Amino acid sequence: MDLEFLQSMDVQILVGVGVAVLAILVAAAYLFSSWKPKGCLDPENFRGFKLVKRQQLSHNVAKFTFELPTPTSVLGLPIGQHISCRGKDSQGEEVIKPYTPTTLDSDVGHFELVIKMYPQGRMSHHFRELRVGDYLAVKGPKGRFRYQPGQVRAFGMIAGGSGITPMFQVARAILENPKDMTNVRLIYANVTYEDILLKEELDSLVAKYPGRFKVYYVLNQVCCLSHVAIS
Known part of the structure; x- marks a missing residue:
């Protein structure tokens, strides 16, 4: 077995090891990117x-x-x-x-x-x-509803009082997902201005995602109906 043959064998071994290492790294990167931490909730027990x-x-x-x-x-x-x-x-x-x-x-x-x-x-x-x-x-x-990113071009929401919380959760998830270009429109009704929940957070989303998120506040005061639109 001459020296030239041994050198070619060494090169083949090194290339094989390099390919194997690269494959392991690619697989690890895929698993890491797709890995999600386990949630703390239990569907059967409190x-x-x-x-x-x-x-x-x-x-x-x-x-x-x-x-x-x-x-x-x-x-x-x-x-x-x-x-x-x-x-x-x-x-x-x-x-x-x-x-x-x-x-x-x-x-x-x-x-x-x-x-x-x-x-x-x-x-x-x-x-x-x-x-x-x-x-x-x-x-x-x-709950049975599960939102799927990008399933519609625009998502319309109507909420009243404390019913804003599930709408706020979905709106945040849509807007903060860089792969989801869905537009969101929300009509939010309350008795008085003071009853509006999460107003600061909602207005912050409007400012952060102009054009994609709009809120229409509807107030009911002494038989009078007024509304304020944020564009």
Whole structure:
């Protein structure tokens, strides 16, 4: 076996090793890009999440921030779906009600609920009593609707009062996805200007995505109907 043959064998081995390494790197990159962290929700059992911040937005509306197990954890809620929250009413009886977080899985480590608390609301009582450090029992995801990016050219929404939260979630998901060019139009009705939830956040989306997102605020005051359009 001469020297020239040995050198050619070495080259072939090196090329083979290089191709194998390249294949491994490509496969690893694909797996990493397609990998999604496991969500914290359980569709069958309630799990407790710690309240770490409570911000009063108005006399009957508050934003509740709940901590996930780690700073990189995600809730794991598909766009357009909701969670079930369990608590106790003023009589100590168990009550379960659906809510939609205003955060997405891109907001890692926590999730937020914007809650309007009604005087006679059974679950409203539970949220009024929640203090930082308490735990909220949550189960999910729930719901049949799942938004698919790019399925329509324009997405129309109509919401009233606290019903804005699922619309806000979907609007954020559409607008913040660089691959989704869907336009969003939202009609949002309330009794008074002070009743408008997430107005600052909605106006911020309008400013950040001009032309793609428009909100039409409708107010009902003393039998008079007025509206303000944001373009």
